[in-house]
Amino acid sequence: MTTAAENIRLVVLDMAGTTVADGGLVEEAFTVAAERLGADPAAMLDHVRATMGESKIAVFRHLFGDEARAQRANRAFEDAYAELVDGGRVAALPGARATIEHLTAQGRTVVLSTGFARPTQDAVLGALGWRDLVPLTLCPADAGGRGRPYPDMVLTAFLRTAVADSVRQIAVVGDTSSDMRSGVRAGAGVVAGVLTGAHDADALRAAGATRVLDSVADLPGALA
Template identity: 65%
Template sequence: MRSDSSAPPRTVRLVVCDMAGTTVADEGLVEHAFDAAAREAGVVPGGEEHARMRAYVRATMGASKITVFRDLFGDEDRAQTANAAFERAYAEAVGQGRCSPVPGAEEAMARLRSEGRAVVLTTGFAPATRDAIVDALGWRDRVDGALSPADAGRGRPYPDLVLAALLRTAAADAVDEVAVVGDTRSDITTGKRAGAGLVAGVLTGAHGEEELSEAGADAVLDSVADLPDLLRDRGR
C-alpha cells in the first residue's frame, strides 16, 4: 500500500540530547581529561604523537571513549589504562565545579517536558562519569533518563543509544517520533542511522555548521535552547 506523502509529520514524543557540548558546557574538559589519559598511557605531552592523538580525539568527539582509545592505541591494556585515567580526570574536574549547563539548556528541557515530550541524555562517557555530571547539575528530576554506551550495547556512531532511549521510555510509538540533537558528526550519524524523525546539530560544542550539515543534520541550531522553537515551527 502506498503511503500518503501529504500526511503531516508525526509529533516528536522523545528528544534524545547529547551531554558534553550540547546540554553541558564542555569548557575544554574533554581535551584536559585526554591529556591526563595520554600521560597515563605513556604518551609524552607536546610531542608529535600526542598532537596526532589530540586531533583524533577532537575529530571523534561524541564517540564512545573506550572505542576512541582502542583506535588510538591498538592495545586493550593501554586503552583501558587511558580510559580509566580519562574518566578519573573528568570526574575530578566535575567535582571541582568545572561543570555547567549550556545557557538555555535547562529551560529548553523544561519546556520540552512541559509539552509532553520525554527527554533522555546520552553520552560517550562511562556511567560513573555521566552520573557525576547529572548529579553535579541537579538534573536527576529534570530528565527522563541518561544513557551511556554500556547501557545500550554500542556507542556512537551506532544507533543503539537512540534506540535504547526509545525502548526504555516507551515515550514514542516509532522512531520518526524521536528527535536527536548533538554537537558532533557522531551525534548526527547516530540519529540518522536510528531513523529519527528529526536530527539537529548545535554550534555550542566540537563541530561546526559545515561538518554537521555534511553529516546529514536536518537543521543546525545555535544552541539546544532553540530546539523547542524548531519543533514548533516545523509542526513537530
C-alpha cells in the same frame, strides 16, 4: 497537516557541548590519560577532536591498539574528568534546563545521552543538580557497549521509554558529526545539530543534520 517536528514524542539530547559546557575538559582529561600511559597527547589530539561525541573507550582502542592499554587509558581519562568536574568546571549551557523543562511541558519525553562512562555521566548530572531532571539517562554501556555513531543509544531510548510509535517520532540533538550519524542510522524524524560544541554547521550537515540550530535553547521553537 502535522509536520515531522510537531509529531516528535521522544527527544534524545547529547550532554557535553549540547546541554553542558565543560570548557574543553575532554581534551584536558585526555592529555592527562595519555601522559599517564607514556604517550604523546599532542600526536593524538586531532583524532580526539574528530571523534568528539563517540564512546571514549572506542577512541582509546583506536589510539592505543591493544585492549589492556585502551582500558587503562579510559580509566585514567574518566578519573581525570571526574576530578575536573568535582572542581566545578562544568555548567549548564544557557537555556538548556529551560529547554528540557519546556519540552517536557509540551508532552515530549527527554533522554540525556553521553559517550562517557556511567560514573562520569553521574558526576556531571550531580554537579548540575540534574539527577531527577529527566526520566532516563544513557551511556554506551546501557546500550550494549556501543556508543555513537552507532544508533544503539537512540534505539535503547526508544525501547525503554515506549512513548513513540515509530522512530520517526524521535528527535536526536547534538553538537558532533557522530551525534548526527547516530540519529540518521536510528531513523529519527529530526536530527538537529547545535553550534555550541565541537563541530561546525558544514560538518553537522555533511553528517546528516536535518537542521542546524544556534543552541539547544532554539529547540522547543523548532519543534513547535
